[in-house]
Amino acid sequence: MTRFPANDSSASARRRWRPDQQWEGYLFLLPSFLGFFVFVVLAVLMSLGISFSVWGLTGFRQWAGLLNYQQLMRDPVFWQAFWNTAFYIVTLVPLQLALGLTMAVGLNQAIRGVLFYRLVYFMPVVTTIVAGAIVFRLLLSTQGAVNVLLATASGFFEVPFSAPNWLGSSQFSKVSVVLLTLWKNTGFTMVVYLAALQGVPRELYDAAHADGASSWQRFRHVTLPLISPTTFFLFIFQMIGAFQLFTEPFVMTEGGPANSSLAVVQYIYLTAFRDIRMDKAAAMAWVLFVFIFAFTLLQNRLQKRWVYYESE
Amino acid sequence: MQLKRTMVVGLLLATTLILSACAAIAPQSGGEQPAADEKVVLTWAFWGSPAEKESHERVAAAFMEEHPEIEIEFWHQPWNDYFTKLQALWASGDPKVIPDVAFLWPTPRYAAEGVLENLDPFVAASGYDLEAYWPGLLESAKFEGSVYGFPRDIEVNVIYYNKDLFDAAGVAYPADGWTWDDFTAAAEALTQKDANGMTTVYGLAAEGGKWAKWVNQNGGAIFDDYVNPSQCLLAEPAAVGGFEFFAGLMANGVAMRPADLNQAGGDAAVFASGQAAMILQNTSRVSAFNAAGLNYDVAVAPIPAGGKPWNGAGGAAWVMSSGSDNKEAAWTFIEWLQSDGGGETIYTTAGEIFPALQSVANSPAFMTDAAPANKQAILAEAAASGVGGFGYFPEWGELSGSILGPGLDKLWAGEADAATLLPELCAQVDQFLADNGYPK
Numbered sequence: 001m002t003r004f005p006a007n008d009s010s011a012s013a014r015r016r017w018r019p020d021q022q023w024e025g026y027l028f029l030l031p032s033f034l035g036f037f038v039f040v041v042l043a044v045l046m047s048l049g050i051s052f053s054v055w056g057l058t059g060f061r062q063w064a065g066l067l068n069y070q071q072l073m074r075d076p077v078f079w080q081a082f083w084n085t086a087f088y089i090v091t092l093v094p095l096q097l098a099l100g101l102t103m104a105v106g107l108n109q110a111i112r113g114v115l116f117y118r119l120v121y122f123m124p125v126v127t128t129i130v131a132g133a134i135v136f137r138l139l140l141s142t143q144g145a146v147n148v149l150l151a152t153a154s155g156f157f158e159v160p161f162s163a164p165n166w167l168g169s170s171q172f173s174k175v176s177v178v179l180l181t182l183w184k185n186t187g188f189t190m191v192v193y194l195a196a197l198q199g200v201p202r203e204l205y206d207a208a209h210a211d212g213a214s215s216w217q218r219f220r221h222v223t224l225p226l227i228s229p230t231t232f233f234l235f236i237f238q239m240i241g242a243f244q245l246f247t248e249p250f251v252m253t254e255g256g257p258a259n260s261s262l263a264v265v266q267y268i269y270l271t272a273f274r275d276i277r278m279d280k281a282a283a284m285a286w287v288l289f290v291f292i293f294a295f296t297l298l299q300n301r302l303q304k305r306w307v308y309y310e311s312e
Numbered sequence: 313m314q315l316k317r318t319m320v321v322g323l324l325l326a327t328t329l330i331l332s333a334c335a336a337i338a339p340q341s342g343g344e345q346p347a348a349d350e351k352v353v354l355t356w357a358f359w360g361s362p363a364e365k366e367s368h369e370r371v372a373a374a375f376m377e378e379h380p381e382i383e384i385e386f387w388h389q390p391w392n393d394y395f396t397k398l399q400a401l402w403a404s405g406d407p408k409v410i411p412d413v414a415f416l417w418p419t420p421r422y423a424a425e426g427v428l429e430n431l432d433p434f435v436a437a438s439g440y441d442l443e444a445y446w447p448g449l450l451e452s453a454k455f456e457g458s459v460y461g462f463p464r465d466i467e468v469n470v471i472y473y474n475k476d477l478f479d480a481a482g483v484a485y486p487a488d489g490w491t492w493d494d495f496t497a498a499a500e501a502l503t504q505k506d507a508n509g510m511t512t513v514y515g516l517a518a519e520g521g522k523w524a525k526w527v528n529q530n531g532g533a534i535f536d537d538y539v540n541p542s543q544c545l546l547a548e549p550a551a552v553g554g555f556e557f558f559a560g561l562m563a564n565g566v567a568m569r570p571a572d573l574n575q576a577g578g579d580a581a582v583f584a585s586g587q588a589a590m591i592l593q594n595t596s597r598v599s600a601f602n603a604a605g606l607n608y609d610v611a612v613a614p615i616p617a618g619g620k621p622w623n624g625a626g627g628a629a630w631v632m633s634s635g636s637d638n639k640e641a642a643w644t645f646i647e648w649l650q651s652d653g654g655g656e657t658i659y660t661t662a663g664e665i666f667p668a669l670q671s672v673a674n675s676p677a678f679m680t681d682a683a684p685a686n687k688q689a690i691l692a693e694a695a696a697s698g699v700g701g702f703g704y705f706p707e708w709g710e711l712s713g714s715i716l717g718p719g720l721d722k723l724w725a726g727e728a729d730a731a732t733l734l735p736e737l738c739a740q741v742d743q744f745l746a747d748n749g750y751p752k
Contacts, residue, residue: 056425056426058402058405058427059405077715077718142572142575143510165571167571167575169725169727170721257571257718258721270713270714274710275713276399276421276422277710
């Protein structure tokens, strides 16, 4: 403490604007702020402008008002991509949370080789998605390992079975993308949950145990409420991730067949760089932003009902 | 205190460096003005594998030998990045970085953006012969009636067949003028299944995108007008008949479904491994099949009773940037690239293209002793080239990539039948055309 004798003032004094003492601080921020300003702030503002204009390969042509947005609303492919993305959100978010939590609880026990299992389950997170997709494509091909396994199982239990075309049919393509994404992302959810589980105070379990709570009751009434801030964070994080899903459908199915696995961000990319429609693509990006923002805001409001903070 | 000052100076330096890095590109290259006796430097943009790049470099060397006053610089990118980066260069608007001559597809899309030079005046001034091209081919490089590029090659789709599999099944090799019925019978005889009912050899493996051949052979069409369409015609009986033939082969299990074909590595892979006895593909497969020493030949595609041969005329084209600052030299280069004895001959001799110029196709550059033996089949299909494979308006790529192609996926997957799918699909196409202001 003696090394900072000047830091004795009250909180209000510390908050006071003292440009003569702070300019070096801002100077330190400058390099990173410049990058942020040019490549983020400026780009975001420009895309808003582009979405309200006719914008060709060589730049601005004329203002278009709401034209791009109106075109978007009439575009059946956009709506299909939109519903596909909704499917990804309602399947991926709950499944990632449930699986991640289950894995975390399992690997929070004192079992032999727990570090090895944690490593194995986390490995997909740091694996190249393209390599993962190649393996998944092999597994899920019409005569691949998954179908062979299913066929063998159905033969054993004597249930009629027709091999699903995981990648080539519009009913199953989204499921394939979900499987790959789950494999890739659930390890991350697990690690965050593991950290949260280890933060739950031991004495609360002991107290619950003394009160005669079963292990399920301890999980339900001690663990779940205490890790709810983590659940909230992961919920928002994974929801935004699912909204912005791009690589997984892109490498797995290329959005097909019949656009059945096309995600919104992938359609934005195609519109911008295949169709050279920067204006329509910018409009789409802003519609996507409004949805993400609205859902995040909604969750933020709803959190009072189920997220428990110890300090409250 | 001294340390602090040093750090502040260092930070300022770093910031200046970042800023100057952003701004440096233009002035640096803009400062050099070519002296009067210096060579004209052209930037030449193309995509391709390392092998294709080598071939481009040979072409450039041959050109520079004939034209020492012009120096060719390369701008080479892999296919995946090529268009994105090229678009970024054009968007920058800086003539110093925009390539003078580029390889491009689809030409009308870029011509509509105003980044391509209208070649009509150069053609008129030099007397360049547009009749030398295969019929209908130049249509794919026109915009509003003017030529904006010269297709380097023409996509000629023929039937490749595996002679060993034909011999083993006791099926006669395809004959000129064979019909859809002949084809179906051969494909059925060639298809083999194992004890579990899994197909081990398919009669045919063809990409879904090859449908236009069957539709046009049968007298069908995509649009009433390919430049300024007012109506989708794919729901007409002749077009539906073409789709039914193609989808029927898949439904009967003699043709591989395109999604399975994709998973199996594409038509070249399944043909080389003997999983398919025939494929429908353009001439780009020849060099790979020859290198693999396959026992194969090519044949004309079968035609329906009362139908006619048809090949979709299209190919990526050499174009000139409207922002080029050396247009005369760029024209000299393009004209040489697209000449008998120039670039066309070198590419054809290398076995990389089927040439856009009829005279080169009929020259020793193409008519070699190498396989396939039946080169007449390729010439015959090329002679049957015409419009009908795609639209020649700027929005075609979007329509094809987002609506038409994905819509037909359901047909190839066996999830819909042609007679019900195509009226729905045509309604969507008509809606797209109306939304984009067609007919104009």
